[in-house]
Amino acid sequence: MPVCKKCGDEVEELVAATLDGKKLRVCEQCADLAREQSEIAAASESVMQQMMGFKGRR
Numbered sequence: 137m138p139v140c141k142k143c144g145d146e147v148e149e150l151v152a153a154t155l156d157g158k159k160l161r162v163c164e165q166c167a168d169l170a171r172e173q174s175e176i177a178a179a180s181e182s183v184m185q186q187m188m189g190f191k192g193r194r
């Protein structure tokens with residue numbers, strides 16, 4: 137059985153996911169997590185940019 141590169145669990149099928157900019161073969165659970173985290177990172181980045189833009193204008 138293939139082993140997830142992230143959590144080390146044995147799973148029936150691995151899926152490709154991007155973790156910290158690296159492509160890895162992970163289980164579906166980890167792929168979901170990675171997707172969520174990259175969305176959160178992208179969202180918080182835009183919030184940061186908004187805050188900085190707001191500060192810059194004052």
Ligand SMILES: [Zn+2]
Nearest residue numbers: 140143163166
């Ligand atoms: Zn996993």
